[in-house]
Amino acid sequence: MVDGEELDVYAGKIGCMAAKFASLGGTLSDAKMVKKLLDTVPDSLYAAVAGIEQFCDVETVCFDEVLGRLKAFQERTERHKAAVGGERRGDQLLLTAAQCEQRRRARGGGHDHDDGGSSVDSGARGRRGKCWNCGVRGHFSRDCPEPRKEKALLVDVDDEPALL
Template sequence: MAEGDTLDAFAGKLGGMAARFAGLGSTLDDAALVKKLLDSVPDRLYAAVAGIEQFCYVSTMAFEEALGRLKAFDERLRRRGQAGGKRADGQLMYMAAQWRARERR
């Protein structure tokens, strides 16, 4: 998966590959598709892949479930911004001490 590709576009490519396999008389099961998906995501999603591999049964996981988990993590990253403590919506995140001082007011 290229760094600029979206998860939906890449999932479409994997679905097309599975369709070509079926056209040739072979099948590509969900476990193989999940493995290909998890092995080819960009580095920004590596934490999600590690969590999926650690806490889920990848060999029995449906492709749609793996894709949904990665999309949820990617959406959270986009909302948070991941840049210098700033959120994507422009709000600055408070440190714990700043938050307590704000609550005292």
């Protein structure tokens, strides 16, 4: 087995070898296929091979069971390397902070308002939020055509003196 070769591909090669034996009139037992598999895996799977040989009867164990154990060990070590070492697999995606923010906003994670005068979101003109001034969607309160509503607390003068 070559380093980097998939276990399934290599197991397929061993299966083809067993089929050739059968076509020639011979048989290749599961025990011989298991022995071949365990003797030829790369060093990265050596710990799994040692565990299988120690805890399983190599003469009676099924080839598919050994293959499943090796695949489970390989997947676990890859996940551990990715979590600890920062390595990434082919199905993982690395994003910049701007790309991550853009994805969050596209999923609806951003706020629909922008009451400040900043133009941080000026690049996203196609996606407008809800105006806090008039309550209509399609523009922000800083761009509202309606006169700005003032918020005031009304106090009845006749009741009691109060500080505002």
